Amino acid sequence: MRDPTTSTPSRWHIGHGELLLRHRYETASIVNDILVATWFIAGSIMFFHPAMFNLGTWMFLLGSIELAIRPTIRMIRHVHLRRLHHAVDESDQDF
DSSP: OOOTTSOOOOOOOOOHHHHHHHHHHHHHHHHHHHHHHHHHHHHHHHTTSGGGHHHHHHHHHHHHHHHHHHHHHHHHHHHHHHHHSOOOOOOTTOO
């Protein structure tokens, strides 16, 4: 008889196609995060130079738009995986 107090690790069965999709969406999210950082760093540097102030403002606008893209990527990924089949429980901390 098995001891009920011992825990066994969870096993998730993820198909190759689903794993590939998850990697693609994770890559898109990482690229998006890099772009967010790039726009905000560039905008911050441009604010030091009065002649580049307007361009810096545009960089901040681009960074803000990229911030809106991240949850959009997550939502599209979620819907895409749901359509494949029942999705495995996912963490809220997913990329």
